[in-house]
Amino acid sequence: MSKRTLTAPRVHVACATTFGTTGEIAADIANVLRQRGNTVTTGPIGDGIDSADIDALIIGAPIHYDTWTSPARNFVKDNEAFLRTIPVAYFFTCGTLFEPTGKALAAAQKYANTLERLSDHIAPVSIGQFAGVLDYSRMNFATRIALKIPFTLMGVAEGDYRNWDAIRSWTLSLHRHFRRAGGERVPSAGFETVRLRRTPQPADSRSAPRNS
Ligand SMILES: Cc1cc2nc3c(=O)[nH]c(=O)nc-3n(C[C@H](O)[C@H](O)[C@H](O)COP(=O)(O)O)c2cc1C
8 A cells, every 4th residue: 555645634533522521622632733734523433434534533532430431442442443554542531630649640541551452453642641620510410429429538629620731732742643654554454445433322422512
């Protein structure tokens, strides 16, 4: 397969978000890449996209109960054959990083290690680890109780802990990486253009940002 040289690869940012705040990060990542000259599409994980239309992919989702939410995990597994042919980056949001102590950083790194091992065939170029948002008013009663008890015990207050500088600096590092990769596809035996598979979406994992 011949190398296609591109200075600004086409990037798709696919995101799962329960309360919208990870979706806002995905939108910001898309904007920063657009400002740098990339053609960027974005949408919920599971919205169909043609593999022929993208040269690089960013997949983001929150951590829930110690795992990357299922739409993201399923999407990676369902589309391994294509994803192994292009640069792919993952990111997650979590509450663990609300207070970035040594213990919290180690716990977040464990999440990242799990994501890295998600597929034997995909080596993500980077895994962004970001603090998210804790807003009990968005949660139903059961979820609020499930989160309020541990976070209160840890002394963590409600708030928006997203570090936009860290998110933008990660995005710029990806931009440089994608540009270096130049739209080159790794040859994959018998690979044809495919429509990336939709995965079933639990009702609570793909809602649009609440306030948009
Ligand atoms: C049901 C639920 C479970 C969560 N479990 C974890 C967890 O195990 N570890 C963690 O670090 N953060 C956890 N969080 C925090 C979320 O990752 C964080 O609030 C994130 O910003 C939510 O993103 P969203 O608004 O896109 O859904 C949990 C949040 C919810 C709502």
